[in-house]
Amino acid sequence: MAEVIVNNYKEATAILTNRDFAQSLYDESPEIMQDVILTSEGNTHINRRKIEYHLFRKDISRNYEHVDFFKILKPIINEAYTNGSSDLVELSYLVTMNVTADISGIDVPKDFIKTRKLLKLVKIFSEGATLVHSLKDKTIIRNQVLDALEVFDREFYSSSLKRREKILEKFECGEIEEESIPKDILTILLRNKKKLYLSNDIIRREVAFYLQAGSHSTANASTHAFHELYEWIKSHPEDEDIIHNDKFFLQKCVFETLRLHPASPVAWRKAIKPSKILTKKNINEGDHIIIDLWKSNRDISVYGMDATKYNPYREVQKKLPPWGLTFGVGAHACLARVLDGGEVPKANTDMNKHNFGLITCFMKALLDKGAQTTQKNIPQLDDKTERQNWGKYPIIFNKVK
Numbered sequence: 001m002a003e004v005i006v007n008n009y010k011e012a013t014a015i016l017t018n019r020d021f022a023q024s025l026y027d028e029s030p031e032i033m034q035d036v037i038l039t040s041e042g043n044t045h046i047n048r049r050k051i052e053y054h055l056f057r058k059d060i061s062r063n064y065e066h067v068d069f070f071k072i073l074k075p076i077i078n079e080a081y082t083n084g085s086s087d088l089v090e091l092s093y094l095v096t097m098n099v100t101a102d103i104s105g106i107d108v109p110k111d112f113i114k115t116r117k118l119l120k121l122v123k124i125f126s127e128g129a130t131l132v133h134s135l136k137d138k139t140i141i142r143n144q145v146l147d148a149l150e151v152f153d154r155e156f157y158s159s160s161l162k163r164r165e166k167i168l169e170k171f172e173c174g175e176i177e178e179e180s181i182p183k184d185i186l187t188i189l190l191r192n193k194k195k196l197y198l199s200n201d202i203i204r205r206e207v208a209f210y211l212q213a214g215s216h217s218t219a220n221a222s223t224h225a226f227h228e229l230y231e232w233i234k235s236h237p238e239d240e241d242i243i244h245n246d247k248f249f250l251q252k253c254v255f256e257t258l259r260l261h262p263a264s265p266v267a268w269r270k271a272i273k274p275s276k277i278l279t280k281k282n283i284n285e286g287d288h289i290i291i292d293l294w295k296s297n298r299d300i301s302v303y304g305m306d307a308t309k310y311n312p313y314r315e316v317q318k319k320l321p322p323w324g325l326t327f328g329v330g331a332h333a334c335l336a337r338v339l340d341g342g343e344v345p346k347a348n349t350d351m352n353k354h355n356f357g358l359i360t361c362f363m364k365a366l367l368d369k370g371a372q373t374t375q376k377n378i379p380q381l382d383d384k385t386e387r388q389n390w391g392k393y394p395i396i397f398n399k400v401k
């Protein structure tokens with residue numbers, strides 16, 4: 001079995017959009033990843049995706065961005081603002097963990113203690129999911145994942161499940177209307193359990209997968225987005241106004257961040273059939289393909305000679321994503337791309353009907369409160385991972401309360 005590395009945009013897209021290459025990054029992590037949407041292929045995957053997609057339609061995402069997101073964001077950001085300072089890494093995790101729990105169908109009381117507890121469990125799930133990259137003892141991690149799943153079941157999942165089952169029973173008896181049914185992954189899977197041939201274990205793993213898929217990626221992207229904005233304003237003070245007042249421009253800034261900081265630097269696929277890719281490399285069945293998203297997103301043939309630089313004024317060719325391959329592409333492309341990143345606006349886009357994405361909305365809320373870094377307490381990268389993520393990002397709020 002050969003290993004093939006793909007590090008340019010065109011070939012990366014060719015592999016990711018070809019059904020002859022199957023997901024393989026999570027092969028060592030069945031405890032947490034077996035049969036979830038991201039590791040399913042063929043009709044099982046197509047049917048699951050069709051059902052779950054209903055929660056991520058553009059109109060639903062827009063409504064979430066305009067209404068539900070602010071119900072979560074407001075109390076968290078207001079508390080930080082009242083304190084006068086915060087750590088943006090922590091703040092981003094609090095916001096995104098609550099959002100992701102909401103979408104996954106896990107009820108989290110509004111006290112932040114429970115959110116932090118859930119986050120701890122989800123971090124263990126993620127460590128279990130990315131076991132292929134781990135340098136730690138894999139048996140220990142697998143056991144930690146199994147223990148975390150038990151705690152998750154006891155403290156979060158069972159009660160969320162029971163509540164939804166009761167609601168669905170009431171709906172079946174005609175006691176409540178469709179509008180009273182929660183719009184989340186757990187509920188949608190319970191309603192389609194037979195149609196999708198889902199076992200209880202698969203449903204629980206799918207919900208646990210959603211919790212990790214949404215939380216780390218969005219939290220890290222948010223801290224990166226703020227950092228890049230802040231640094232840009234420092235070196236381009238003339239852009240401060242446009243960043244504060246033009247939400248379309250702010251979204252362009254977020255697109256650049258997403259392109260330069262893909263949540264996962266690589267995607268993995270294994271060939272299920274022999275084939276050729278663009279550079280005419282022969283691929284045999286079973287070959288292992290490492291798609292370098294980090295390098296593909298910096299491909300100068302697509303993003304220009306300054307592709308490695310952050311430039312919110314970048315003009316990207318029509319139909320090419322300004323966020324690069326950060327949300328993936330093809331069969332397994334991120335279902336929450338519009339929700340988190342928004343859509344690319346056209347010249348005549350009405351801002352009231354536009355999806356800016358949750359990250360842009362979060363940035364706007366931080367800027368409106370005068371969030372800024374402090375000389376005393378400098379942000380630090382996370383030294384526990386090789387990925388370029390922030391470990392500590394102290395901020396203060398300088399707007400008069």
Ligand code: HEM
Pocket residue numbers: 023037038039049100103210213214215217218221262263264267268325326327328329331332333334335336337340
């Ligand atoms: C900045 C934030 C995010 C980034 C960068 C991101 C990135 C990605 C990428 C690269 C993939 C494809 C992986 C592959 O092809 O191997 C993916 C898939 C997925 N993401 Fe996201 N994601 C983000 C946020 C979210 C959120 C908030 C959710 C849900 C709450 C979510 C749900 C999913 C799901 C369900 C899939 C699997 C789709 C499938 O297999 O059909 N993601 N994401």
